[in-house]
Amino acid sequence: MKRKEFLQSILGASAFMAMPNISFAETPEALPELIKSTEKQTFGSLIGHKATPIKKVRVGIIGLGNRGKVLLKMFKWLVENDHAEIVAFSDLLDQNIKVAEEILAQWQKKKAAIYSKNEEDWKNLAQRDDIDLLLICTPWRLHTPMSVFGMNHGKHVACEVPIAYTLEDNWNIVQTAERTKMHCIMIENCCYNQEEMFVLNMAENGVFGDLTHAEGAYLHDLRAHMLSKDYYQDQWRIKHHITRDGNFYTTHGLGPISFYMNIGRGDTYMHLTSMSSRELNLSETAKRENAPYHNFKCGDMNTTLIKTAKGKSIMLQFDVHTGRPYSRINKLVGTKAVHDGYPSRLYVDDGKLLYWGHNWVDDATYKEYEEKYTHPIIKKLRNISKSYKEGHGGMDFVMIYRLIRCLNLGLPLDINVYDSAIWSAVTPISELSVASNSLSIPFPDFTNGAWKEARQLEVMQNTAI
Numbered sequence: 203m204k205r206k207e208f209l210q211s212i213l214g215a216s217a218f219m220a221m222p223n224i225s226f227a228e229t230p231e232a233l234p235e236l237i238k239s240t241e242k243q244t245f246g247s248l249i250g251h252k253a254t255p256i257k258k259v260r261v262g263i264i265g266l267g268n269r270g271k272v273l274l275k276m277f278k279w280l281v282e283n284d285h286a287e288i289v290a291f292s293d294l295l296d297q298n299i300k301v302a303e304e305i306l307a308q309w310q311k312k313k314a315a316i317y318s319k320n321e322e323d324w325k326n327l328a329q330r331d332d333i334d335l336l337l338i339c340t341p342w343r344l345h346t347p348m349s350v351f352g353m354n355h356g357k358h359v360a361c362e363v364p365i366a367y368t369l370e371d372n373w374n375i376v377q378t379a380e381r382t383k384m385h386c387i388m389i390e391n392c393c394y395n396q397e398e399m400f401v402l403n404m405a406e407n408g409v410f411g412d413l414t415h416a417e418g419a420y421l422h423d424l425r426a427h428m429l430s431k432d433y434y435q436d437q438w439r440i441k442h443h444i445t446r447d448g449n450f451y452t453t454h455g456l457g458p459i460s461f462y463m464n465i466g467r468g469d470t471y472m473h474l475t476s477m478s479s480r481e482l483n484l485s486e487t488a489k490r491e492n493a494p495y496h497n498f499k500c501g502d503m504n505t506t507l508i509k510t511a512k513g514k515s516i517m518l519q520f521d522v523h524t525g526r527p528y529s530r531i532n533k534l535v536g537t538k539a540v541h542d543g544y545p546s547r548l549y550v551d552d553g554k555l556l557y558w559g560h561n562w563v564d565d566a567t568y569k570e571y572e573e574k575y576t577h578p579i580i581k582k583l584r585n586i587s588k589s590y591k592e593g594h595g596g597m598d599f600v601m602i603y604r605l606i607r608c609l610n611l612g613l614p615l616d617i618n619v620y621d622s623a624i625w626s627a628v629t630p631i632s633e634l635s636v637a638s639n640s641l642s643i644p645f646p647d648f649t650n651g652a653w654k655e656a657r658q659l660e661v662m663q664n665t666a667i
């Protein structure tokens with residue numbers, strides 16, 4: 203039964219309704235069937251979905267901690283130019299509300315309505331009929347319930363990463379969006395970083411030839427953040443590391459890679475295998491610092507390998523326990539070129555067969571490529587606002603700008619509900635694989651087969667807006 207509880211925590215209880223007679227002694231062999239049983243009825247595809255244009259997008263923000271406050275600042279230019287208005291805030295902590303009010307007062311005359319009475323007060327915000335978009339920046343466990351409630355009350359939803367961390371919740375997000383016809387997207391900012399957009403534009407213009415492989419990661423020493431009593435509200439983040447093991451933060455690496463590989467637009471993930479190292483760094487640091495939590499299930503380094511339907515491979519890593527410089531790796535390999543991030547380097551194959559002497563392009567050539575292939579959205583935003591450099595070096599502004607302008611104009615959003623579920627579902631599937639001696643686990647198809655149709659990425663369309 204213990205194994206059943208574990209599987210339920212990852213798949214969701216409904217998986218077992220479809221397969222009530224599963225033998226728990228044999229679950230590794232039965233896992234592919236069990237995953238299949240999580241697949242749900244769909245309600246009509248939202249691919250290319252356009253909602254009615256919204257002249258001025260009225261926004262309610264739930265969660266104004268570290269992330270919510272940064273994203274709030276990204277609205278300055280949009281509010282000043284009448285594309286958006288901040289209508290309401292919800293948070294549990296008075297000091298966060300106070301800082302958010304101070305930020306808003308710098309560039310919006312009208313104050314935001316406040317919902318901070320209790321843990322359920324955000325529902326009153328989500329039920330207001332003068333809000334078009336909910337921006338959700340709360341701890342992970344609240345992402346799905348808040349997104350689903352918002353859509354059920356007629357709101358478009360933009361939710362922080364990951365949008366869900368059980369398969370059942372990912373299906374719930376997809377089904378609710380399809381049923382309500384509301385946009386529901388995960389706001390994966392790294393897709394909008396200058397380097398990732400440059401690599402994407404090169405890939406789209408054939409510089410890499412045919413793609414074969416990519417590597418991405420979230421390698422970020424979060425020990426100080428997670429062990430601090432004050433950084434995350436109620437230390438929500440470290441609690442995941444006590445009870446779970448796998449890749450909890452897939453999307454900073456995988457979002458851009460999925461764009462490079464046209465995932466959901468002609469290709470998709472078929473199966474993955476995942477392995478975690480032993481855990482040492484976080485527990486040793488916790489003991490040294492006399493922190494209240496000492497025992498962690500999550501290994502220091504998780505490595506996940508994903509195979510796509512068209513035969514491409516992806517290596518994805520997750521390590522927030524080890525002291526080291528930050529990296530998302532951002533490697534892309536094709537038949538004609540290779541890119542590596544941290545620092546950004548490019549190799550372009552000139553077709554000559556060499557025994558040795560393969561070099562990255564020199565600085566001057568790299569600059570030429572950069573000038574030629576900087577993404578048109580970045581080129582445009584450079585000219586309209588200094589804000590294009592704000593929020594994680596610019597990517598947060600570019601992301602919020604694209605979200606609001608696409609809503610203003612009734613255009614499909616760059617990241618859709620299927621992207622959000624596919625990228626997030628790597629988390630529970632990695633956990634299943636880690637718990638089953640790195641067994642290869644198949645992916646459910648959130649698109650109901652629609653991924654087979656090759657389509658142009660939305661972020662390559664309407665780039666002049």
Ligand SMILES: NC(=O)c1ccc[n+]([C@@H]2O[C@H](COP(=O)([O-])OP(=O)(O)OC[C@H]3O[C@@H](n4cnc5c(N)ncnc54)[C@H](O)[C@@H]3O)[C@@H](O)[C@H]2O)c1
Nearest residue numbers: 265266267268269292293294295321339340362363434435
């Ligand atoms: N994309 C990025 O670059 C990036 C960076 C940082 C964090 N994040 C994501 O943002 C989210 C928030 O992270 P954070 O670092 O801001 O955490 P945080 O703890 O600083 O903020 C969470 C906030 O949610 C509020 N909250 C909790 N329960 C609530 C409820 N019931 N009603 C209203 N408010 C509630 C808390 O009071 C807190 O202020 C996470 O999903 C995280 O993964 C993304």
